[in-house]
Amino acid sequence: MTTRPTASALFVAYLQVGLSSFGGANAWARRMVVERRGWLTDREFAERLGLGQVLPGPNAMNTAIIIGHGFAGVGGAAAAVAGLFVGPLVILAGLSLLYDAYGTHPWVRGALAGVASAAAGMMLGTAFKLVRGARPSRPMLAIGLAALVLALARIPLPWIILGLAPLAIWAAYRE
Numbered sequence: 001m002t003t004r005p006t007a008s009a010l011f012v013a014y015l016q017v018g019l020s021s022f023g024g025a026n027a028w029a030r031r032m033v034v035e036r037r038g039w040l041t042d043r044e045f046a047e048r049l050g051l052g053q054v055l056p057g058p059n060a061m062n063t064a065i066i067i068g069h070g071f072a073g074v075g076g077a078a079a080a081v082a083g084l085f086v087g088p089l090v091i092l093a094g095l096s097l098l099y100d101a102y103g104t105h106p107w108v109r110g111a112l113a114g115v116a117s118a119a120a121g122m123m124l125g126t127a128f129k130l131v132r133g134a135r136p137s138r139p140m141l142a143i144g145l146a147a148l149v150l151a152l153a154r155i156p157l158p159w160i161i162l163g164l165a166p167l168a169i170w171a172a173y174r175e
Contacts, residue, residue: 005039007072007079013037014064014083019091024119025060025084027126033067034133040067042133049130054161060084139171 005013013032021028026049033039040048048070052063061081068080102108136144143164150160 005037005071005076007068007075010068010072010076011079011083014068014080015087016083018084019087021060021088024122024126026063027122029060029063029067030126030129039071042130043135046130046134054165137171137175139174140168143168143171 014029017025017028017032030042030045030049034042034045045067048066049059049063052061052066053059055062061084064080064084065077068076068078070076072079099108131141131144147160147164150163151157
């Protein structure tokens with residue numbers, strides 16, 4: 001870690017994340033927090049992202065709260081979340097007006113399908129970067145692959161978490 005970010009630095013970083021995170025804020029947050037700012041390692045980011053994903057609510061927001069609070073307390077958590085959402089909220093308000101007017105046109109539907117495909121690709125790319133950077137042990141990698149298989153089999157997420165979390169905790173303890 002280079003320096004401990006202030007609440008205002010967290011706001012600016014997450015504002016950039018929010019304004020550039022088409023298709024998934026966590027991919028951009030990782031790039032900002034790990035690659036650009038050096039505030040966390042890949043492993044540290046993956047741990048916070050994992051916690052953010054198992055908590056109720058939007059995982060990007062949860063992760064921003066966890067990271068912001070870890071660096072600058074409640075003010076850092078609020079700054080990170082505000083930065084994450086203020087830019088997209090303004091853009092979304094404008095786009096919703098345009099969608100109301102033109103959303104039924106075929107070219108709009110096609111564009112949205114393309115954006116969804118790009119978002120899926122970004123999520124997969126981020127997953128590969130996290131695995132490569134965090135270098136999980138074989139048991140942890142096996143648990144992650146089991147979660148993927150169960151998710152593809154359409155097992156509800158709460159059951160996957162309840163089933164695999166004890167194994168993951170045990171494997172982490174053994175490491």
